[in-house]
Amino acid sequence: MIGKTLVRFGTGTLSARHVAGQDQGENRVEVSYTPPLGANRSILFKPQNWVDGDFEYMILIGQHASVEQAELAVQNERRLNLALRSGGYAVWDHDFRGNVTYNSPEMHDLLGIGRESPGIDYHQFNEMIHPDDRDKTLDGMIRTAPFGSDLFQTRYRVQTQTGSYVWVESIAGVIRDPIDAPAKCVGLCRNVNDQMLALERLRNSERSLKRTQEAAQLGSFSLRVESGVSRLSAEMAALIGMADAVIHPNLPVFEQMIEPGDKEKFSEALELAKLGQPILALEIAVRLRSGDLEYFSCTIEGERSAAGRVETLFGSCQRITERKGLERKFLQAQKMEAVGQLTGGVAHDFNNLLMVVMGNLQLVEQLVKTDERASKRIRAAIDAAEKGSELTKRMLAFSRQQTLQNKELDANSLIVRMQDMLMHAVSANVELKIMPAEGLWPIKADPTMLETAILNLSINARDAMKPKGGHLTIETSNRHLGPELLADHEDAVAGDYIEIAVTDTGCGIAKENIEKVFQPFFTTKGPEAGSGLGLSMIYGFVKQSGGLIKIYSEVGHGTTVKLYLPRGKAAVDALSPPGAPDELRGQIERELSDTSGNGGKKPIILVVEDNAQVREVAAAMIEEMGYETLLASNGPEGLALVEERSDIDLVITDVIMAGGMNGPEMAAKARAIRPELKLLFMSGYAPGSVRQMQDLPESVELVNKPFTRTDLTDKVRRALAA
Incomplete structure (x- = not known):
């Protein structure tokens, strides 16, 4: 056959038309051929590829039946090769006894060694596998697989000629000899590096999500609308105290744990979500198996099918127990603050009323000293007013507006x-x-x-x-x-x-x-x-x-x-009782009826108070001490009198006043004009500690409303002597 052209074979049935492939209807030609010294043979000519204007032929020679079988085998092999190439698979075959390895061209491509290279054997390939993955590969499987379990699939990393590792998926089968020793192994490999990297990114994302959910105390659930099948995430099970449950909890279990007052609200939310309405920040209370009450904020949303129906509900629940506690405390603090401001305001107004009542009663008491019955009734009224004063002190103490003598x-x-x-x-x-x-x-x-x-x-x-x-x-x-x-x-x-x-x-x-x-x-x-x-x-x-x-x-x-x-800082001295010493009180009482010891000049005291009745009572008390008074109804009026009169010895001013200028502001401007001017502040109400909020130094005298004649005289004497 060598050296002969195709047309010289056969008995004339193979025509030039068949050979040239001009008849597009035929894709195979079979002829009979009898060699000089042999039996009749069938020759099959089958065009395979069109190359440079001519066909490449596959030629099979043999008995008719064997030719048919050979053609079928070739076709099957071609289909297999096409399928393997389409799936990206490479083929390898290793004979353990002869240490002979076959690698398909695709295997060369996978390893990056070039198709013209002689290839690698089994042991060389094993060395290219990542050390951490070798036990999962063929060598490890042959050593450990029990007889009859010789087909396996695994993924591992293999080092290419560039030095980098790629992930490979391998499917292999071990063929054993009669004594069950591995004789041969045939396998497929394909590059799955992109899949494995994507899978690793997915796992990292899942781990990150899990850590985030744990940190945020966030769990999730799902519910199939038609079947009612539900599932709680592991984080959700942990949040409701059922992470160790024998049977993983589902949504009905969770619903049973919801407090009775919130169950209907949660059920209604599920129904609305089934209709396609998203549910946001639904707050519910849940009673755990331990008896603890936990609060959750739930979000529920439906996933629609191609037909537009909601098929699955997905929900998330975040534990907000601490937040709810802080909210309650904040609301309570706001409530207490509001009540405190209201209480302080009432106490302030009440103090001014008591100041007028007590002051006038004390002044009248001096006028009726000889009338025992009248004095008794006045004293009873004063006692009642003083009890009212104690009540306002308690109200101010609650509102933190009481002036403390620390x-x-x-x-x-x-x-x-x-x-x-x-x-x-x-x-x-x-x-x-x-x-x-x-x-x-x-x-x-x-x-x-x-x-x-x-x-x-x-x-x-x-x-x-x-x-x-x-x-x-x-x-x-x-x-x-x-x-x-x-x-x-x-x-x-x-x-x-x-x-x-x-x-x-x-x-x-x-x-x-x-x-x-x-x-x-x-x-x-x-x-x-x-x-x-x-x-x-x-x-x-x-x-x-x-x-x-x-x-x-x-x-x-x-x-x-x-x-x-x-804790204080200074050493503790023997505790002295509050109030003025008895000697000073006695001196004050004696001086109430003796105003002649002032060198012939009565001190002039300016009283600045926006409440007219309190202003008049304070002035009357001061005049009874033997002093001369000037009156002003607000800060600007008082400051104008200080500028006009250089003979004012003491300014007594309320702390909080209307008129655009409070007491401390007026006093500071008065001191700028007259640095030697003496000051005494009155206070029945202030937002917070008077000294702290108004920045009053400890050296400045302060008298609390409602005050008695004795209290005022004490403070006036101290202020003038300062």
Whole structure:
């Protein structure tokens, strides 16, 4: 056959037309051929490729049946090769006994070694596999796979000629010999690097999402609308305390945990979402298996089919328990602040009224000294007005607008000296025990207000233990409060405090009332038993002093109220009782009826007050002292008098006034004109501590409304002597 042309084969049935391929209807030609020394043979000519204007032929020679089988095998091989190339697969074949390896051209391409290269054997290929992946590949599978389990699929990294690693997917089968030893292995490989990198990015994204959900305390759920099949994410299961459940919880389980008041709201939200309406920030309360109450904010949205129907609901739930707690505290703080401002405003106006009533009563009292019946009635009216003044002080204390007379003091000494008074205040069937701590730090506080606070707490404890009585314990201790202990008190500052704990064994306070007890006029006592201002006053006093207050109570067991006051700096001296010394008070009383010792010149005092009645009463009291008065209704009028009169010795001014200029502003401008001018401020109300908010120095005298003649005389004498 070598050297012969195609037309010389056969018996003439192979024509030039067939050979040239001009007949487009035929794609194969089979002829018979009898060689000189052989049996008849069939020759199959089949055009394969059109190259340079001519066909390349596949020629099969043999018996007719074998030619047909060979043609079929070739066709199958061609189909297989086409399928492998289309799928990106490369073929390799390794004979373990002869250590012979076949690599298809595509295998060369995959490894980047070039098709003209001699190729690599099995052992060389194994060395190219990433060390961490070798146990997953053929070598490891042959060593460990049990007999009969010789077909496997795996993915691993292989190093190309460039030095970089690519991910490869391999499908291989092991052929064993009669003694079950690996004899041969045939496999396919394809490059899946892009898929694996995308999968790794997806896994990283999922890990990031999981960490984000855990940090944000966010879980999710899904619900198939038609089947009702639902699923909760692992994060959701953990949030509702069911991460360790034997059966993973679904949406109905979650719905059963929702508080009764929110179940209908959640069900309605699901129905609206099924209709295509997105649900945003739906807040619900959930009772966990542990009994804890948690709050969640839920978002639900539907996924529509091609037909436009909602097929699946997807929801997310974020735990907002801490946020809800902060919201409640913020609302409570706003409420207390609003009530405090209202209370302070009422107290301010009431103080002015009391100032007029008490001042005029005291002036009238001087006129009717000889009339015993009239004096008695006037004194009763003054006593009632003074009780009203105490009420306004409590209201101002709650609103943190009471002017405190702070000083360094020893709380132990103060409480011990109160023991007799406390014994009389509580009933005989109450056992009082005082436990002062050794080495107690000093505090800076108003001793009178602290005494009043401890007395009020003791009286509340007494009432809580009626009628059986019980034990009342007052103890002190040094405490350092860090941020973790002040989490519920945003305005408190970490540092050193002294703790005064008042504990009783009474009926306790119901949980729902704990947050209400500091509200003014709130009381659980009968209408005749209390005003509801005791704890409000204590709350305001402690807050204004830079401290905090905590209540611990159990119904049927008792209550502990803890006052925390900031640690002072100076050494504690022996505590002196509040108020002016007896000698000074006696001197003042004597001077009320003697105004002749002023060198023949009466001091001139300017009274600046925007309330006409208070202004007149204050002037009358001052004139009774033997002084001359000038009156102004606002700051500008008072400043004009200072500019006009150089003989004014003292300016008494209200702190808060209408007219565009308050007391401190007017006083500062007056001092700019007359640096030696003496000053005395009056205050019945101020937003916060008067001295702190109005920047008044401690050296400036301040008299609180409503004041008595004695109080005013005391302050006037001090101011003139300053």
